[in-house]
Amino acid sequence: MATHTRLDHQTRQHQIVEAARELIASGGVDALTIRGIAAKVGVTEAAIYRHVSSKEAVILLLIQEVEESLFQAISRATRSDRHALERLEHILQLHVSYIELRQGISFVVIAQAAQFEEPRVRSAGRKLVEKYLSLVSEIISQGIERKEINRTVLPSAAAMIFFGMIQSAVIRWLFDPSAHPLGENAVAMWQLFRTSLEHSDDDVDQRSNESRGN
Amino acid sequence: MATHTRLDHQTRQHQIVEAARELIASGGVDALTIRGIAAKVGVTEAAIYRHVSSKEAVILLLIQEVEESLFQAISRATRSDRHALERLEHILQLHVSYIELRQGISFVVIAQAAQFEEPRVRSAGRKLVEKYLSLVSEIISQGIERKEINRTVLPSAAAMIFFGMIQSAVIRWLFDPSAHPLGENAVAMWQLFRTSLEHSDDDVDQRSNESRGN
DNA sequence: TACATGTTAGTTATCGTTGACAAACTAAGC
DNA sequence: GCTTAGTTTGTCAACGATAACTAACATGTA
Helix, strand or coil: CCCCCCCCHHHHHHHHHHHHHHHHHHHCHHHCCHHHHHHHHCCCHHHHCCCCCCHHHHHHHHHHHHHHHHHHHHHHHHCCCCCHHHHHHHHHHHHHHHHHHCCCHHHHHHHHHHCCCCHHHHHHHHHHHHHHHHHHHHHHHHHHHCCCECCCCCHHHHHHHHHHHHHHHHHHHHHCCCCCCHHHHHHHHHHHHHHHHECCCCCCCCCCCCCCCC | CCCCCCCCHHHHHHHHHHHHHHHHHHHCHHHCCHHHHHHHHCCCHHHHCCCCCCHHHHHHHHHHHHHHHHHHHHHHHHCCCCCHHHHHHHHHHHHHHHHHHCCCHHHHHHHHHHCCCCHHHHHHHHHHHHHHHHHHHHHHHHHHHCCCECCCCCHHHHHHHHHHHHHHHHHHHHHCCCCCCHHHHHHHHHHHHHHHHECCCCCCCCCCCCCCCC
């Protein structure tokens, strides 16, 4: 009690966001409190407000951190001159590892942001999702140009299915991690989904719709 | 103030669950309070406890109501001797209508249940998801038996993709309903996904995996 | 000296929940 | 049919817990 440790603004902000992440990961969004953050960081509640203006600011910082770390995690798969399907599979693997490492924080944060009233939080969550979809969509577009992906595929729709595969796997995994391992479910879905992207050797051309009647 | 309306237990419980649903739909899970329910029902908070033992009980009733109404909504598409792909498309349409009608309540409730600590709430949410996946999976299995769906398709994986398509569409729709109409996105994804289910006329047999090297 | 980073000790607001009492409906006895 | 007792459904007025946040003050650092 004699002397308390003083740390600079930036370090404390990092600690605060980290604490917020851990609290949500272990107890859901309801567990995210200034008290909880203060306890994890090892200072009083009032000290938290030296480095963050409000709880809402913490949430915004957390969304930002999730966005940065997620795109950092999957960045290895995005560039490169590899085959588009390989890149997508690699993104899936890296994304799955990221979710396991961070205990599904991205899903929880996005789901929470989507039902927030505050416009800045909503906007931050929305942009995170849109950015992810753009990235996947862009890879698919490139794949089509290079004739690695079927030209009848609509990139935006394919990106949403890709994103949905992860959401679906995460939901089951959050309910019961041991019964529904993320990786296995993701791989099983990918094996199936890739068949709808693959460039059929006999080029299908314009028989995309209306192929099957009643 | 002279005389207050008295209603029976069952009616009040319905009103409570309905109020809970509306509160979450309009203000997110944080808006679900006993006070809010009491205000919507038109009684005092204490009166709520005559018909419900706790807030947790309200959540359990709500999950149950969501499950019943959702399966009621899509039941029209499940039975019947129609083509499996038609049944799936029909389920998708009905599910989309249900979500629009109930303002995405199912997604919010599931996402919330997944991060609850309380085991009964978690269990109820988990069972809802598993029941849905089983239903879709079963239709796909039947489709394979009837040679309406490619035999290399793994039903459980296909069901998860199907479920994920809806999750993905709902998330964007929650962020911006006008910019991301549920129906349009769902149809676009379905058009693509069905190609991976379709029974190829030249039966593909056992070339499912390892088809494409680097 | 000045500023950044802490603490202490609150404030205000809202939450879920409960106990004590009142009024309405239900059923039985006369 | 009228009284009467019991049960159900409601209100009122609180309770304790906890939330976000703040003013006043202390202390370490440049």
